[in-house]
Structures are given as C-alpha cells and as structure tokens.
C-alpha cells in the first residue's frame with residue numbers, strides 16, 4: 001500500500017505546480033486538438049467542451065500505476081516516495097496509448113459536431129477538475145484548485161460546459177457550486193448527443209460497464225442506452241449495471257494497484273460472461289478492465305455507427 | 309488493520325470464492341424479499357428515524373432502558389463505559405472454571421470477550437456453526453453474519469476435527485456439531501448473547517437467528533448475560549421487531565427461523581450490561597453509521613470486500629466497518645482503500661451514506677495531519 | 683366475512699409451504715396431533731401467527747426451552763390466532779403471555795459453503811397443524 005500521506009502530498013504538489021496530479025506540462029498532455037479537422041467548425045461561444053484532461057492523462061497514469069504495481073509491497077515501494085516528479089513525463093511517455101486516448105476525445109468532439117451541438121474549445125481553459133484531491137479528503141487543496149479553475153472559466157465568459165467523463169462531470173456539476181461557488185451549466189456529452197435517427201440493427205450486441213458515477217452519483221445510465229437505441233445497437237444488461245453497477249477498482253490505484261487489479265479482474269469476469277462485446281465510458285474503467293480482454297470506449301462505438 | 313492483511317487476502321482466493329458464492333446466492337433472495345414484503349422499506353424508515361431520535365439523547369434513553377428492567381426480579385443491570393469495564397463486570401459475574409456458551413455477537417468481538425474469558429480460566433464455546441469454525445481457526449469472522457464464508461467444506465471438516473467432530477460433508481459436520489454442542493448447552497453454567505434490539509419500553513431483548521443456538525444459549529444456563537451496546541436501544545417492542553425482521557430480510561434468509569424475545573424469567577438469573585464503547589462520543593458525521601443494523605449487505609456487495617473480506621478493516625470490515633472503526637476510535641488508513649463507488653449506500657436498507665462517511669474520515673485524517681507513518 | 687377469512691387462511695398456507703414448513707389442515711387438532719407425535723416431539727399451542735410471513739408466536743419460558751430441545755416441534759394453530767402481519771401477531775401474542783418467542787421454520791444453517799442444512803441446533807422438523815371449522819374446511823385450496 002502506498003501511504004496516503006505521500007500520495008496526497010505528491011498529488012497536491014503536482015497540481016500546484018502544473019495543474020494536474022502527475023506534474024506533467026499541459027502542452028505535453030493536452031494535444032488531442034492539434035491537427036484536428038473539426039477545429040474549423042467550432043468558434044466563439046459560451047459553451048465550451050471541457051474534457052477535464054482525464055482521458056488525456058489516463059495513459060500516463062496507467063504507465064505510472066504499472067510501476068507502482070511492480071514496486072508495491074517490495075522494498076522499492078518506499079523508494080518511489082523520493083522519485084523526482086518532473087522527469088516522470090519522459091520516463092512514462094506512452095506514445096501509442098496517448099494517441100488512442102486522444103483519438104477518443106476527438107471522436108467525442110466529432111460526434112458532438114455531427115449531432116449539431118454548438119460549442120467552442122479552448123485548450124488553455126481546459127483544466128483538470130481536482131477530483132483526486134476531493135476523493136482523498138483533501139478539501140483544502142480541492143477548494144483552492146476549484147476556485148482557480150472556476151475563476152479562469154468565468155474570466156473568459158464561459159457559462160456552459162460539456163464534459164466527457166463521469167468524474168469531471170460529477171465534480172463540475174455537483175461540487176463546484178459548493179466549493180468554488182461556480183454555477184456552470186454542466187452537461188455530459190452522453191446527455192446531449194442526439195442523432196435524430198432511428199437506425200436499423202447494427203449487428204453488434206454490447207454489454208455496458210456503467211461507471212459508478214453515471215450509475216449512482218449522477219443517475220444518467222439511461223443516456224448511453226438511449227443513444228444506442230437510436231443507433232440500432234443492442235445491449236445485454238447484467239444485474240450489476242445502472243444503479244447497481246460494480247466498480248472497476250480504479251479509484252484506489254494510487255494506494256494499492258494490486259488490489260485494483262483484483263477488483264478489475266472480478267468485474268471483467270462478470271462482464272465477459274454475457275459473451276458480448278464490452279463497452280465502458282470512462283477512461284479509468286477502460287484502462288483497468290482492458291488488462292483482461294478487449295474493451296472499447298462507448299464513444300468509439302457511437303462514432304463508428306454514426307460514420308458507417 | 310495491518311497492511312500485510314490486504315496482501316494475505318489477495319493471495320487467499322477462498323475468501324473471494326466464498327463471498328462471491330454467497331453474493332450469487334443471496335442477492336436474488338434479498339431482492340425477492342424487498343419485492344414480496346413491501347413493508348420492509350417502511351420498516352427501515354421507521355427504525356432509522358427512531359434510532360436517530362435515540363442518539364440525539366443517548367443519556368436519557370440509556371437511563372430509560374436501564375430503568376425498564378432494573379425493577380424486575382432476577383435481573384441485574386450494569387453500565388460499562390468501554391470494553392475494559394464490560395469485561396470486568398462479566399468477570400465478576402462469571403468467575404472461573406465455568407462452561408460458557410456464547411451466541412454469535414459482534415459486540416463481544418468488539419470487546420474480545422471470548423479470549424478474555426478463556427484467559428481467566430473458563431471453557432468458552434462459540435455456538436454458531438460458522439463462529440465455532442472461526443474460533444477453532446483462531447481467526448476473525450469474515451462477515452458480520454456469515455463468519456466462516458471463506459472456508460471450504462474440506463477446511464471446515466479439518467478444523468472441526470479438533471473438537472472430535474467427524475465427517476466430510478456439510479450435513480455430516482452439522483450433525484456432529486449438533487451433538488457436540490448439545491452436551492455443552494446442557495452442561496453450561498453461563499450463556500452469553502449480544503442483542504439486536506432492546507426495547508426501552510419493556511426491557512425486552514430481541515435476537516434473530518436461524519440455527520437455534522441463541523435460543524439454547526440464552527434459555528438453558530442458569531445465568532444469562534446479555535451485552536447491549538447502546539445503539540441497540542429502541543423506544544418500543546414494535547420497532548425492535550421491525551429491526552430484527554429487516555436484518556434477516558436484507559441478508560436474504562427470510563423469514564428467520566427464530567426470533568427470540570428475552571427478558572427476566574423465573575428459573576434464570578439475568579445480567580444485562582449496557583455498553584457505550586465510543587457511541588456517545590461519536591462525532592456528528594458518524595451518527596448515521598449508528599443506525600446500521602449490521603445486516604452485512606454492504607459487505608457482500610462491495611467490490612473491495614469481495615476480494616479482502618473483513619481483513620479490510622478492524623473488528624468490523626468493509627464499508628460499514630469504516631464507520632464503525634471511526635466510532636470505536638480505531639480507524640487507520642484503511643479508509644483510503646475504498647473506491648467510494650457508492651454500491652454500499654445503494655444496497656443499504658438504512659440508506660447510510662458510507663462514501664460520505666469514508667470521505668469524512670479521510671478529511672479528518674488529512675486535516676489532523678493524522679496520516680501517520682507506514 | 684368468511685371469504686376474507688378464507689383468503690387469509692389460504693395465504694397463510696401458501697406462506698408456510700414456501701417456508702418449507704409441513705402443514706396439516708385439521709378439523710380436530712388434538713386428535714390429529716396424536717398421530718403426529720413421537721417421543722422426540724414437542725407440541726404446543728401457538729399464540730398467534732402472521733399470514734404474510736409465517737412467523738409463529740408462542741408463550742412461556744418452559745415451552746421455549748422444550749421447543750428448542752425437541753427434534754420435532756409441532757405447533758397447533760387455531761383460526762383466531764391467525765393475523766394479517768407480524769406486528770399484529772406480536773401484539774396478540776403479548777396480550778396472551780408475558781414471555782414470548784417466535785419460530786417460523788425448522789432450525790437451519792448455511793454456514794458451510796452456503797449449503798442449506800436443516801436441524802442445526804434446534805428442531806429438525808417444524809410442523810403446523812392448522813385447526814379450522816367444518817364450514818371453512820371446504821374452502822381451503
């Protein structure tokens with residue numbers, strides 16, 4: 001187990017220095033929009049796509065967790081405490097994965113455009129939400145960070161946010177009003193995608209792994225199913241879905257990656273029993289579950305169906 | 309919690325096998341109960357409200373509860389501030405060289421009563437089958453209501469052989485234990501139980517079970533000791549009844565084979581020990597955890613608990629265990645092992661917001677710079 | 683009125699069967715119990731029973747002891763002891779006796795690998811003899 005003290009301290013420091021928990025520079029992480037075709041189609045609006053950087057950060061986190069996994073419960077565990085934070089980026093560079101996850105963000109943005117939704121994107125205003133600090137019980141650190149983010153967005157006249165992952169959605173929608181006194185109108189992309197189509201059977205059947213925050217905290221599990229219905233994609237729900245969905249183990253990967261892996265394996269076993277293709281809708285669930293077999297992000301499936 | 313316990317749990321595949329099997333067996337049963345017995349939801353609301361009311365004035369309700377039986381014949385009433393005081397009281401009642409039959413009781417785990425009574429020279433038997441297996445293995449219960457969830461038939465057989473019980477199948481082992489324990493029940497000097505609910509109005513103790521060991525432990529011996537932690541106090545018999553019904557329904561086995569309603573009677577000396585052990589001093593954010601009826605559903609449904617069992621936690625493991633550890637003042641950094649996924653809250657009959665409680669515990673530790681060193 | 687009573691009785695019988703309880707419908711319980719009893723059985727009159735859950739209340743400390751020790755527990759239930767729910771049944775029982783206890787099935791355990799075993803510490807068998815009048819007898823499903 002990595003001691004919470006060190007985990008919190010390093011996350012807090014990194015966020016202070018760079019705005020994200022890994023301490024990587026923003027220009028290194030947030031690159032999905034470079035060379036993006038859709039760029040021309042978005043302009044100046046008060047609705048902004050706010051990725052919260054979670055998809056972009058996840059490949060790096062995953063790489064780091066790989067190391068932590070190997071060191072956990074060995075003498076090297078303690079050594080990690082003194083690991084310098086800044087060169088981490090070079091050490092960890094997950095080129096291929098970063099491209100994959102950038103691609104997911106791009107597909108989500110493209111689907112929003114296809115759905116006729118007006119929005120803008122400003123890389124310099126796209127910040128990490130601070131969710132890890134909140135989860136760890138570091139309210140002070142979280143408050144400080146959320147105030148900073150909210151202020152930047154307000155300064156530029158942003159009123160509405162479109163989020164793309166469960167954690168950022170929850171934090172911006174439910175916590176920012178309380179902690180940062182910021183009342184943005186927050187919509188998750190799954191809530192607003194609407195292709196106004198009624199497609200015929202796509203010939204795939206999915207089993208969905210609902211993220212805990214969609215299933216319980218935000219109660220928006222129906223949204224993904226509504227979109228799939230409209231695209232003619234079938235799905236087979238298991239008992240532990242929606243409100244009863246089971247966790248992938250991701251949130252504790254910084255404390256005990258070993259335990260995370262066991263939890264994820266259990267969940268994967270359960271999902272794979274249906275024999276259908278498995279789709280998730282959160283970057284953390286995605287990296288954790290795909291260690292055991294093939295998993296797609298639902299945005300990739302949606303994009304595929306829309307552009308078929 | 310010791311850190312190595314988590315790695316021990318990860319390696320011990322039989323923990324997850326047992327929990328997943330129980331989960332598989334019971335979640336349908338629980339859902340069926342909720343569907344069939346529509347009154348359960350309402351019962352839960354009534355019980356939760358009553359419990360919160362009692363906590364809002366523990367002193368008054370404890371006094372009322374104690375008064376309700378003090379005047380009765382054949383009954384002595386005690387109050388213990390903590391485990392140490394409770395053990396001392398029990399020691400004075402029991403003495404030494406006695407045969408003691410115990411009904412499974414988490415509060416006695418809390419104050420390590422069995423070990424203590426053995427140390428001062430008594431023969432003590434856990435009479436619940438699962439708890440007996442755990443006693444013989446010298447381990448802690450892996451789940452509040454299904455303590456031996458992680459032992460296979462073969463392992464159980466091996467452990468039970470220590471007391472001369474022979475056999476290989478669950479049925480043979482149960483029959484062997486029945487015979488073995490029947491002798492103990494008949495010879496026992498003292499019976500000890502916990503309490504699921506205590507009626508402050510009438511002084512009745514409600515205990516729910518399936519095996520019949522609680523009924524025998526609390527009926528046959530001439531001396532009967534009941535340990536009532538003060539969170540078990542409810543204003544009326546009716547609420548107590550609702551609580552025991554809820555507890556059984558939310559673990560799955562419903563109706564329970566037995567509901568015991570114990571009180572002082574001719575032919576038996578009864579000793580009731582009220583125990584605080586941190587409950588009165590619990591900070592505001594932990595009050596909700598005190599409404600817990602210890603059905604263990606949050607444990608079975610928790611993805612982390614499904615790997616670790618009660619090894620994740622202290623006396624009480626899993627999601628509910630975090631809050632209870634907070635109440636008992638023994639919370640450590642295990643609260644950082646929760647993923648805050650919220651399944652516990654979703655399935656809890658009392659709708660206890662355990663993720664909130666766990667995050668509050670973290671906050672407390674972060675704020676107090678109380679994270680300690682590894 | 684008789685219709686309501688019949689409905690209640692039929693609900694009770696269904697509940698008892700679901701709970702794996704052996705049920706006898708009898709016009710004369712005393713007589714029929716004679717045939718069921720053995721040296722290992724303990725017979726007692728129930729104070730009340732809840733039709734929705736099948737929880738049966740009995741009274742008396744001695745009965746509690748004997749019912750727990752017996753191999754076979756036989757309960758005689760009369761029409762007027764049948765209540766709609768467990769709260770009603772509790773209140774009726776407590777109005778008839780000071781020391782009460784409830785049983786709804788034979789003793790059981792699932793502590794070893796979740797395998798259901800009957801007759802753990804208490805009775806291995808629980809039987810209900812439900813006594814009803816001639817006129818209702820025909821209406822039992």
Ligand code: SF4
Nearest residue numbers: 600601603604606656
């Ligand atoms: S917290 Fe809720 S689900 Fe868990 S044991 Fe207590 S009452 Fe049951």
